[in-house]
Amino acid sequence: MIHDFRPCDGLFFADSDDEEDDAKSTTVTVPSQIGVSVQPASHQLAPPSGPPYSPQEKRLFFADSDDEDIPRFQTPRPIAINSELIMNGNDSESDLEIPSFEEVPRASSVSSMSSGPSHRSSSPVPGPSREEPPVKKRRLSPPSKVQVRTGPSGHSAYLGSFLVGNAWSTVKGKGYIKPGDTIHIERDDPDDFKSGLPVSGKGKKKALPVNGKKTQLTLGAMLKSQPPKTTKKADTVVRLTNDRGFEFGRLPQHVSSWVSRLLDFGIVDFKGSTVVDCPATLHSGADLIVSLSVYVRTSAFKPPSTSAEGAPKAMFNQGQETQNEQTLRERKSALLSLFDAVNLRPCRGARVQDNGNMENGSDGMNNKLTQHSGDAKKKRIEIVGDGEEVEIEEGEELSDSELDVIYKKAQKHDQSMAEMDPPGTFTLTLRGYQKQALMWMHSRESGEMSAREAVSMHPLWSEYAFPAEPRDGIIDLTADEKPFYFNPYSGELSLDFPKAERTLKGGILADVGMGKTIMLSALIHTNRDSETILPDDTSRDLARIRQLKLDNAFRSRALRQTKKPTKGPSATLIVAPTSLLSQWHEELQRSSAPGTLKVSVWHGQNRLDLDGIEDNSMDDAFITVIITSYGVLASEHSKLLKSGGQSSIFQVEWLRVILDEAHHCKSRTSKTARAVYALRARRRWAVTGTPIVNKLEDLHSLLQFLEYTPWSSYSFFRSFITVPFLARDPKAIEIVQVILESVLLRREKNMRDNTGKRIVELPAKEITVDTLHFTPAEQKIYDSIYNAAKRNFDQLNAKGLVGKNYTHILAMIMKLRRAVLHPDLVTDTSDGIETKPSGHSKDGAIDVDTLMNDISEGDSGSGLKAAYAESVLANLDMSNDAECPICLDVMQTPSIIPPCMHQCCKECIISYLATCTDKGEVPRCPTCSHGPVKEQDLIEVLRSSGQDSPHQESTGDEKEGTLTSEVFLRRNDFRSSTKLDALVQNLRRIRDQDPYFRAVVFSQFTSFLSLISVALDRERLSWYRFDGSMDLKKRNAAISEFKQNERKPKVLIVSLKAGGVGLNLTSANHVFMMDCWWNAATENQAIDRVHRIGQEKTVYVKHFIVDHTIEGRILQIQKRKTAIVKEAFRGSDKSGKADPESLENLKVIFGDD
């Protein structure tokens, strides 16, 4: 990050002829460093010694108004610099004048300035000024004599002086200046040149770095992407005017580049600057040596505007800086240049060591790293030069191991944390680690911090001492040195001591599968008292209240709030993904004593009631909790943004806002994120198992929500964390660790407490992978699709067009993946299902009488046959160990071949019929050669096992078609698949062992979920479905019905995407993964819905993989486990372009074995 603002000498002269005269460019032959080196005397003026400091405990941010009277800055005493006197032998002191910069001088064209002496306009400021007739557009501040203590700008403090050895003249002739003369430093008025926006306050303006000249100095700017509109040239001209207001020269480019910024931003004044040396007769381009004395304005110590309101213009580009962010960066860079020029060194803090030859010394880092980042910087310039951000993003990916490192430190002390018991209104029993979390969250909310944190300086800030101002050439060493603080990373200046810990109340709860909901419920019960308005919050809150445009519904409430200023907010807002709303509701109710908590879901039609609920929150009788979804919040926010729109949820000030699955707003420019930032809350919690999904910047959004200054500022985060990380600077990770250590609690299920026991005792989890084999028919379908896809891919690959057809290829892969699951998912029609005779129940059951009728009709002549059929049917329930004539095994799923009623295993007969068809023979009964036999005519015999058949409880319509309570028949009119069969077989087996089992089946394909549900119907298993297409009510119903305690087996079929996170399904202990996802983490998260706190049984997980298919390849890719893989496939919408890594993955998929 340091290199951002280091002027790059090498590039300096490359194209500096842009705005200056040609004559000038030849004179500038010294690198900027020499400008520093020719001022040995000035070094003595900046005392870096460390006398005692008196840190200011109270913030001294000055309001913009000039009438503030701060003694310390009231009396600048600019005088000639000692060294200059020595050098010049001139007694110039009495001539010194202080220009003031209440207003940034207006610009005038170069030609007008060099046209000769001109007159100054009248001055708006008081002071002994000599009025001169105005000339052209010029409007200059009047010179003021040394005796004038304060400039019109109010207050400024001496920072130091420095020599500029190669300022140059723009005029020709004698009499403009002589050595020792006081000079003024002026900027053109931004309005003349700029389209840039004035940021705030006077004299600040937005400058866009555009042309080469500008970028020389703010190389850091090049590291960022340029704002899209860069038509105007950057103006960095800093003019030197004499006492009479005539411009006679300019500062050289390498100085003016940052001086111009300082002036534009209203950070400094130059007073008492003098000419040290100049030729007697000036000519254009003549070398001037000038000494500049720098006074920092008090307004500079106000926090720079870092408002999040700076609406990101580039929604398409995450990495794009907003205008504000760029301003901050330029300010920071200019300040660093200044400190370097006046040789001001921090007394302590981030950059204490002196590292002389580095312009902006990366003192806090070790040299090796600095060097390293320097290299990386160049690379980055090339990349950014195209204005492309894509490649930058790539490097920001974090590998899993890096993530581990990041979390490790935050987890270090967790096992020894103190515990805390929840109050009586919380009815559940907390485990030890949950009590620890409660203690931690409580202390974070109540603001109790360790003493150490309170006194230590913020790691990124440095303390500087105001240099004593030389008076009459003598430095008064007895004067008290006043410290000020500078953050070299954000460019912030402060007179306040920057404490390491800010006023953040809240944090990130990143426990993985530990019962976060319960912990937060306990927190809501524990810290239920409404906060009184804190002193330092008051002004802000009142200001906000004043700003609020209240509609009628809310006016009353707001009035009440102002009437009772001691009564703070008490309600908690929980924002969660839609699928988890009811789970939150239930868990909160479950954990609360009756009547202590009032929970409302603010979603759909209920939204209208919010104001009423808010009214109730004024009651102390119970705690109010509102639960809403990200989607609702985002739409409410966009409603709010519309002119005149309003949304109650953003007007309420919440005691506490909890973001569940907070990574939903990881993108700081997304609507969701901006809505979340707009919430008003005293305490903020982000709850997520993945605070960093795959980029460090994911974390930034959470920090911004938490208002965890300074990290909440994007420019800060980017320059201090993202950019160094991209430069492979290990410091970046360290800093993230420090941040996380202070705001994040993360425990994992397998962590152990201080006694060595696992903090969570979960039952075992047995994962098995069932490798299945296609039936020949399935194999044929799959092969044909695969071959077509492979041919397609090979052709594209040969032409090098894979990248362009990336989405097309992904679509082919999707088709393959569906083909693995079930042929019907890729074929348009299915002959089997269409022939389903009418009058059948959905599970395909048929009744015996119908069957007998069919048989008698078919073979009216042979009573023998009918008799046999009758005996077969009569014996079905007894002969459950009959042998299949084909496999000679006991029939698992006997199938009757009508009308001869011979039986075989279903698999055997289907396979035989297929063989016959293949050979062109008529499919016949293997036993009696009766034919032809159609697959869908087969009748399956199903037996439910066990004495207490679950079907005895079943409803009436299911009884229809059952032969006895234990055996029923169904037509084989449903085309199954290898995977479905495997699932069904497994479920049967489980049912044999546990008649009331609960199983969860995951698949990514909702169409496959539908087929699964048909298969389950046929097995007469009760199933419940949960997928993204269902509305909230249906989802809730599905989950609660599944969880309901009933004496029958239940299966929940869940879409991986909709139900992979958040759901609590501990009532089940069997998990089936029907297909595999590109990364194992997603699968594991899905499994953790079942294997989590509250699970009491061993969890059995079964993955079904069909051998020699794309699934094996996916597993292969899964094993490679690179972070790229995740992104490559998850983000297929990302500009549709493929990166090299995903191309490799495609080759894995289509490669030969």
Place this chain on the structure above:
Amino acid sequence: MALPKRIIKETERLVADPAPGITAAPHEDNLRYFDVTIQGPDGSPFQQGVFHLELFLPEEYPMSPPKVRFLTKIYHPNIDKLGRICLDILKDKWSPALQIRTVLLSIQALLSAPNPDDPLATDVAKHYKEDEKDAQRVSREWTEKYASK
């Protein structure tokens, strides 16, 4: 290639409960290859003879029929001089419900009831049609000559 359960079961049953007059034992190195003997049925020209056959279960078994061949020379209209057998269940009438045992019993039955109308060895069939007695004599001679115990 693992042996299908069905083959194992059949083999076990052939060994444990052999059909009368028939033996079948798999080769140790190839469990799909069986050495088979069939006793000539009483009342047939092949009485007293013990005929050696080989039986092979192809990969597709039981979806495809086993391959069976006489190793012992036999004078029979449906069995050629290479030992090949003309029997419908070994061809298009095969059904997976049939087994090794049923196949061998069918062959044994074929010895009792030659079918010269569906010949494989045409000269033998002609002989049987024109002069059955003489043909049976030749069969008996061959049995004595080639299939004596």
